[in-house]
Amino acid sequence: MNKIFSYPEALVDVPMHYCPGCTHGIIHRLVAEVIDEMGVMSKTIGVASVGCSCFNYDYFNFDMVATAHGRAPATATGVKRVHPNCLVFTYQGDGDLAAIGTAEIIHAAVRGEKISVIFVNNGIYGMTGGQMAPTTLPEMKATTSPYGRNTALTGYPIKMTEMLALQDGCVYAERTKISSVASINKTKKAIRKAFELQMAGKGFSVVEILSTCPTNWGIEPVEAIKWMENNLEAYYPVGVIKAPKEVE
Amino acid sequence: MMHQFLLAGFGGQGVMLMGRILAYAGMKEQKQVMYIPSYGSEMRGGTANCSVILSEEEIDALVVSKPSGLVVMNAPSFDKFETRIRENGLVIVNSSTVTREPLRQDVKVIKVPANEMAKELGNERIANMILLGTLISATKCLKAESVLESLKEILPVHRHDLLPLNQKAIEAGMQLAE
Amino acid sequence: MAEKILMKGSEAIAEAAIRNGCRYFFGYPITPQNEIPEYLAKRLPEVGGTFLQAESEVAAIYMVLGAGAAGARVMTSSSSPGISLKQEGISYMAGAEVPCVIVNIMRGGPGLGAIQGAQPDYWQATRGGGHGDYRLLVLAPATVQEAVNLTYEAFDLADKYRNPVMILGDGILAQIMEPVELPEENKEQPEKTWAVCENHNRPRNIVSSSYPQVDVLEQINLRLHKRYNEIKNNEVRWDSYLLDDAEYVIVAYGSAARIAKAAVKMARAEGIKAGLLRPVSVWPFPVKPFQDILPQVKAFLALEMCTGQMIDDVRLAIGNARPVHHYGRLGGVIPLPEEVLGKLKELVKEGK
Numbered sequence: 001m002n003k004i005f006s007y008p009e010a011l012v013d014v015p016m017h018y019c020p021g022c023t024h025g026i027i028h029r030l031v032a033e034v035i036d037e038m039g040v041m042s043k044t045i046g047v048a049s050v051g052c053s054c055f056n057y058d059y060f061n062f063d064m065v066a067t068a069h070g071r072a073p074a075t076a077t078g079v080k081r082v083h084p085n086c087l088v089f090t091y092q093g094d095g096d097l098a099a100i101g102t103a104e105i106i107h108a109a110v111r112g113e114k115i116s117v118i119f120v121n122n123g124i125y126g127m128t129g130g131q132m133a134p135t136t137l138p139e140m141k142a143t144t145s146p147y148g149r150n151t152a153l154t155g156y157p158i159k160m161t162e163m164l165a166l167q168d169g170c171v172y173a174e175r176t177k178i179s180s181v182a183s184i185n186k187t188k189k190a191i192r193k194a195f196e197l198q199m200a201g202k203g204f205s206v207v208e209i210l211s212t213c214p215t216n217w218g219i220e221p222v223e224a225i226k227w228m229e230n231n232l233e234a235y236y237p238v239g240v241i242k243a244p245k246e247v248e
Numbered sequence: 249m250m251h252q253f254l255l256a257g258f259g260g261q262g263v264m265l266m267g268r269i270l271a272y273a274g275m276k277e278q279k280q281v282m283y284i285p286s287y288g289s290e291m292r293g294g295t296a297n298c299s300v301i302l303s304e305e306e307i308d309a310l311v312v313s314k315p316s317g318l319v320v321m322n323a324p325s326f327d328k329f330e331t332r333i334r335e336n337g338l339v340i341v342n343s344s345t346v347t348r349e350p351l352r353q354d355v356k357v358i359k360v361p362a363n364e365m366a367k368e369l370g371n372e373r374i375a376n377m378i379l380l381g382t383l384i385s386a387t388k389c390l391k392a393e394s395v396l397e398s399l400k401e402i403l404p405v406h407r408h409d410l411l412p413l414n415q416k417a418i419e420a421g422m423q424l425a426e
Numbered sequence: 427m428a429e430k431i432l433m434k435g436s437e438a439i440a441e442a443a444i445r446n447g448c449r450y451f452f453g454y455p456i457t458p459q460n461e462i463p464e465y466l467a468k469r470l471p472e473v474g475g476t477f478l479q480a481e482s483e484v485a486a487i488y489m490v491l492g493a494g495a496a497g498a499r500v501m502t503s504s505s506s507p508g509i510s511l512k513q514e515g516i517s518y519m520a521g522a523e524v525p526c527v528i529v530n531i532m533r534g535g536p537g538l539g540a541i542q543g544a545q546p547d548y549w550q551a552t553r554g555g556g557h558g559d560y561r562l563l564v565l566a567p568a569t570v571q572e573a574v575n576l577t578y579e580a581f582d583l584a585d586k587y588r589n590p591v592m593i594l595g596d597g598i599l600a601q602i603m604e605p606v607e608l609p610e611e612n613k614e615q616p617e618k619t620w621a622v623c624e625n626h627n628r629p630r631n632i633v634s635s636s637y638p639q640v641d642v643l644e645q646i647n648l649r650l651h652k653r654y655n656e657i658k659n660n661e662v663r664w665d666s667y668l669l670d671d672a673e674y675v676i677v678a679y680g681s682a683a684r685i686a687k688a689a690v691k692m693a694r695a696e697g698i699k700a701g702l703l704r705p706v707s708v709w710p711f712p713v714k715p716f717q718d719i720l721p722q723v724k725a726f727l728a729l730e731m732c733t734g735q736m737i738d739d740v741r742l743a744i745g746n747a748r749p750v751h752h753y754g755r756l757g758g759v760i761p762l763p764e765e766v767l768g769k770l771k772e773l774v775k776e777g778k
Contacts, residue, residue: 043624047492048634057632063622065495066634068518071488074480078492078500081450081476083623104488107481268603272432275605281432283603308688310598310681311760 008032010041012061021214021221023178024052027120028059030188034195035062035087044087047076049101051093052126070101073108076115087195089116094135095125098160105164112169112203116194119161122211123232130216134158137235142216157235161208165242171203173241177210177233179225193243202244210236249304251389252312256297256329257321257342262376265402266319267298269380272398273390274302282307295324302389317387319379320346321362340382342375358382360424366417371410374417381421392422430607435570436461436503436600438608439529439593440469442577443501446612448527449475450500452489454482454508457541458597459531462503483508487515487528494524495633497621499581503529505597506547507538509555516590517556520650521635523620525584525591527577528562532596534758542758543597545682548735551594552709559647561654563587563661564709566594566679570604576706578609585616587657594708596731598681598760657710664712665704668694669719672701674770677740678729679705682754682761686729689766696767698774708736716743725778726750729766731759749778 007013010032018024035041044062048054050069057064067075072090080088097105097119108115124142125131132142132149135157139148165173172194176187187209194205210232212224219227253270257263267283274281284299299312314334320326321342330352333339338356344363360382362375377399384390396415403410433441440462443451451470453463463479470477480486486502493500504512509530519526532547534540551564563583567573573595580591622631637643667687669675674693678686683704693700703719705712725748728737734752741750753769755761 042626045496045622054636055638057634057636061630063625063631064634065492065622066522066632066636067488067491068514071484071491071515074485074488075492075495077478077485078450078452078489078494079496079622080492081478081489082493082496082498086624103481104485107485110481111478268432271603275430275432281603281605283432284598285601285603307604308684308691309763310602310684311762313762313764 008036010035010044010061012059014058016059017055018052019215021212021224022052023209023211024120026178026184027118027187027209027211028056030184030191031089031091031118032060034188034192038192038195038199040087040195040199043085044089045079045083047072047079047088047090049090049092049096050127051096053091053093053120054127056091070096070099071104072096073101073104073113073115073117077108077111077113080113080115084114087199089118089195091118092120093126094119094121094123095133098134098158105160106167109164109167109170109204109206112171114198114201114203116198117204117206118191119206119208120211121208121232121236122213122228123157124213124216126213126216130213137231140231159236161206161241164204164206167204169204170206170242172197172205172243173208174243175208175210175236175238175241177228177238178212179229197244208236210238251302251317251387252315253300253302253317253319253383254297254312254315254329254332255300255319256295256325259296261296261321262373263296263321264298266376266380267300268402269395269398270300270302270390272402273394274300276394276398277390279303280305280307282310284310284312295322295328297325317383319383321376321379322346323348338386340379340386342379344375358386358425360421362421365420369413369416369420371413374414377414377417378421381418382425385422385425392418430605432603433570433606434461434601434603435573435595436531437465438570438574438606439503439577439595440465441608442574443527443581444469444473444475445609446578446581447499447615448501448581449473450493450498451475451477451502452480452486452493452500453502453504454480454486456505456508458533458543458600459503459505459529461600462529462531483511484515487512490526491515491519491522491524494519494526495522495622497618497623499585499615501527501529503531505531505533506535509547509550513556516562517558517560518635519590520560520562521558522633523588524633525588527580527584527591527593529577529593529595531600532594534756540758541597543599543601543681543731543760544756544758545596545680545731546735547594548708548730548732551592552711552739560650561657561709563589563591563657564594564707565591565663566706566708567599568680568683568704570599570602571606572706573599574606574608583661585618587653589653589657594680596681597758661707662710662712662714663706664715665706666715667702667704669701669703671699671722672719673699673722673724674727674773675701675703675719675723676727676729676766676770677703677705677736679708679736682729682731685761685763685766688763689770692763692767693770698770700770705736708739711739711743713743716740720744720747723748725773727769727773728752729761730754731761732756751778
């Protein structure tokens with residue numbers, strides 16, 4: 001009998017700490033599958049940042065560096081400059097990437113740093129307990145926007161991936177979501193494109209993945225997916241934002 | 249013997265180059281040397297100055313508070329530093345730009361019309377080399393050959409066509425001290 | 427013996443780094459240390475290295491973390507305000523045990539302060555600087571030659587102890603030019619089996635300062651503490667001048683120590699039994715030489731270009747056994763040997 005399914009080699013076989021309904025586990029798996037399929041596990045170096053995914057070095061089965069909140073793109077820059085033949089990626093949440101790490105992510109893109117960024121956007125600070133993120137939607141409640149995000153007071157959700165795509169050094173930027181088999185497959189394809197472009201030495205690549213946080217949104221997992229599509233996706237439309245001609 | 253020189257003028261007059269040549273030549277003569285530039289806002293178009301210490305012994309202090317020799321290339325530098333010269337010290341004044349008489353009676357003053365002399369030699373920008381010549385000759389701190397050799401090493405190769413002119417300037421300056 | 431060449435302190439530090447295998451530099455412009463990045467921007471490509479100007483000091487220190495975690499010899503340099511910005515990353519590197527060399531060319535503070543050389547960051551350098559219970563090995567050169575030697579050695583020490591090493595200089599040392607002899611290029615570097623890199627047939631390496639379980643973190647803290655004690659035992663460095671019969675001992679490090687030495691010479695000429703004790707490693711601080719000379723000493727004078735920080739370590743070294751005085755000029759003003767002599771004479775006269 002042919003084996004048609006197996007646990008990814010690039011993933012350690014341990015239970016993950018994520019909440020029920022959280023999509024980090026799916027995204028980890030997609031990253032691992034792409035690495036397996038590309039056959040690059042022995043030369044992959046991941047950079048974990050701070051947020052719910054900060055312990056992902058326990059799950060990814062390859063060399064990892066864990067760094068500070070927002071600083072993953074700078075850390076990955078140091079790693080990549082020393083090992084230019086390795087596949088180097090950061091895995092960052094929206095608080096990490098779009099608030100405290102704004103300068104680092106923009107300038108990694110500006111430099112055309114040959115790294116890939118997995119940017120998981122669920123519109124809230126998960127790990128610290130549901131505070132308002134730069135991506136929190138208008139009127140959306142969070143522990144630090146208990147009356148709903150007041151745009152007059154705190155401004156509007158930041159469109160990071162669009163900003164990154166504007167930079168000449170960024171070769172590939174796509175926004176996807178995790179809500180169905182189809183969107184999961186699309187996300188996997190996007191991750192693969194980003195990694196392949198990096199390995200081809202083309203430049204900076206980013207995949208923003210709309211995700212859910214049932215725990216801090218305060219709704220059931222299945223509801224959360226619907227809420228994400230109806231609200232987060234409405235503000236942050238999925239699709240390719242920038243890609244080189246051969247990829248489009 | 250420890251020489252402590254303070255060289256001062258406008259930015260662009262070649263004060264820093266003068267200092268570097270002195271330090272470099274001192275090193276060639278196996279002396280202890282230190283070159284201390286002033287830096288910061290003073291470098292951007294205002295007055296520029298640097299200090300050079302040439303010594304047979306180890307150099308301790310990092311600052312020239314009472315120079316044994318002062319070279320001033322413009323009037324503001326003369327006003328600023330005249331009081332600091334050591335008793336019986338030496339002041340070399342670029343008399344092309346500094347017209348007033350010195351206030352100090354306890355120092356030796358040599359007036360050098362460096363700009364006019366430089367113009368006569370064919371290039372006004374070598375006024376600093378004329379003053380450098382006067383300084384090494386009046387203080388006997390260094391041999392002319394080591395200064396010329398240092399100049400050759402410090403100047404980029406594409407400027408080496410200027411070496412004969414610089415040599416002339418240094419020699420002209422030296423004669424004034426005698 | 428190598429030929430002597432005339433070099434600026436900052437450029438000499440940069441060249442010494444290259445001579446001991448540093449091939450990566452990440453930094454951000456700030457006066458008075460710009461000649462270090464400028465020199466390396468020119469020089470590193472010549473030796474197959476990488477110079478990268480970061481978008482901030484914060485980004486720069488994390489690039490250092492990345493390159494250090496990847497096993498490379500890496501350096502960053504900055505001046506006081508920029509070093510403050512790097513503190514977060516320095517703490518992460520201490521926690522993740524990533525070796526690197528950090529150069530602080532101190533200037534007057536607090537805040538933006540001024541760009542002239544000063545010594546106001548002693549506490550920051552020797553007491554950790556960032557958050558968490560860690561130490562840096564901190565070396566304070568007093569001459570351009572010593573800056574070369576200590577920078578060269580710093581890379582070996584950083585690798586040996588898997589800990590960041592700081593070169594604590596100041597704007598004076600960085601700007602002066604003195605003749606130096608450069609060491610031969612070292613091509614050999616220790617193997618780093620813990621670093622992240624292309625990896626075949628070994629368990630994965632994780633470089634991290636994250637230890638979410640308290641009992642695990644306690645063990646890590648104890649392990650680091652043990653290493654700091656090793657550093658204390660092995661790496662104390664100091665220098666002295668006319669200390670054998672000294673009754674009045676000036677304690678000074680870096681640039682201030684040179685001024686102190688000039689003052690000691692002047693004092694001796696006037697019959698005052700003065701001497702100089704110069705800590706070269708300011709962490710670990712040289713405690714033993716203080717105890718050795720204590721019986722003969724009447725008083726200590728800490729000379730620092732700040733209002734008094736190292737003086738704490740002098741007091742810790744001798745307890746209340748002798749009076750400890752302070753003299754310093756501030757904000758970038760360089761103390762003159764004559765002023766220090768004046769202070770010494772005052773102490774002698776008052777029998778302090």
